[in-house]
Amino acid sequence: MSKKRPLILVTNDDGINAPGIRTLIEVMNTLGDVYVVAPDSPQSGMGHAITINDTLYCNSIKVTNGDPQKEYSCSGTPVDCVKIAVNEILKRKPDLCVSGINHGSNSSINVIYSGTMSAAVEAGTLGIPSIGFSLLDYSLEADFKPSKKYVKSIAEQVMKNGLPKGVVLNVNIPKLNASEIKGIKVCRQANAHWEEKFDKRTNPLGRDYYWLTGEFVNEDKGEDTDEWALHNGFVSVVPVQFDLTAHHAMKELNTWDL
Numbered sequence: 001m002s003k004k005r006p007l008i009l010v011t012n013d014d015g016i017n018a019p020g021i022r023t024l025i026e027v028m029n030t031l032g033d034v035y036v037v038a039p040d041s042p043q044s045g046m047g048h049a050i051t052i053n054d055t056l057y058c059n060s061i062k063v064t065n066g067d068p069q070k071e072y073s074c075s076g077t078p079v080d081c082v083k084i085a086v087n088e089i090l091k092r093k094p095d096l097c098v099s100g101i102n103h104g105s106n107s108s109i110n111v112i113y114s115g116t117m118s119a120a121v122e123a124g125t126l127g128i129p130s131i132g133f134s135l136l137d138y139s140l141e142a143d144f145k146p147s148k149k150y151v152k153s154i155a156e157q158v159m160k161n162g163l164p165k166g167v168v169l170n171v172n173i174p175k176l177n178a179s180e181i182k183g184i185k186v187c188r189q190a191n192a193h194w195e196e197k198f199d200k201r202t203n204p205l206g207r208d209y210y211w212l213t214g215e216f217v218n219e220d221k222g223e224d225t226d227e228w229a230l231h232n233g234f235v236s237v238v239p240v241q242f243d244l245t246a247h248h249a250m251k252e253l254n255t256w257d258l
């Protein structure tokens with residue numbers, strides 16, 4: 001691969017065969033030299049999990065359709081994929097890491113559960129400009145074509161301008177036709193949560209088991225949030241920091257008798 005083109009790492013949490021990552025690879029091939037390191041099976045909701053009590057396998061996949069990317073499937077989590085890519089597969093640190101395109105929303109509180117975003121965050125901790133992309137459509141038949149324009153534009157801007165230290169981008173794209181998407185809005189994360197329930201059932205052997213269900217509740221009425229942008233036809237871009245320190249609370253805690 002050419003040394004002059006940017007080196008781009010592509011990963012996801014839906015698995016290396018998911019339609020979303022195939023779209024992301026297609027777009028990234030227009031921007032640089034692409035290496036794909038992604039889970040060999042779906043890893044949704046894994047957050048920032050890493051494999052420490054089991055072995056990891058990473059297998060090269062032969063690309064048969066003439067595309068120039070190099071692909072590897074990994075037995076681990078999305079974060080494992082980034083770690084093994086940077087430390088074992090790539091000959092140098094990538095110029096960009098992109099994760100996705102996820103099948104389903106990673107807006108608001110969903111960001112903390114997301115394997116897609118955790119892969120991007122992991123790359124960010126290594127000093128790699130990183131973006132997580134998600135489409136608000138959970139279907140395997142989701143139409144990713146309207147996403148291409150925005151994925152390419154945002155990736156180009158990140159490679160051109162860089163990102164503030166300690167920041168990665170969380171990009172969510174509404175489930176709309178291309179003509180219906182109104183543009184891009186830089187937003188804050190909406191204050192929302194899941195009201196969770198467990199559907200308790202009993203198997204034929206008499207053992208109880210549970211299915212997690214729930215309802216997404218957005219109590220944030222602000223018009224500067226990702227939820228507002230998405231519900232009003234915009235692509236939302238939220239700058240996410242991986243320093244979890246609540247700096248605003250330090251002054252109060254220092255008044256305690258600790």
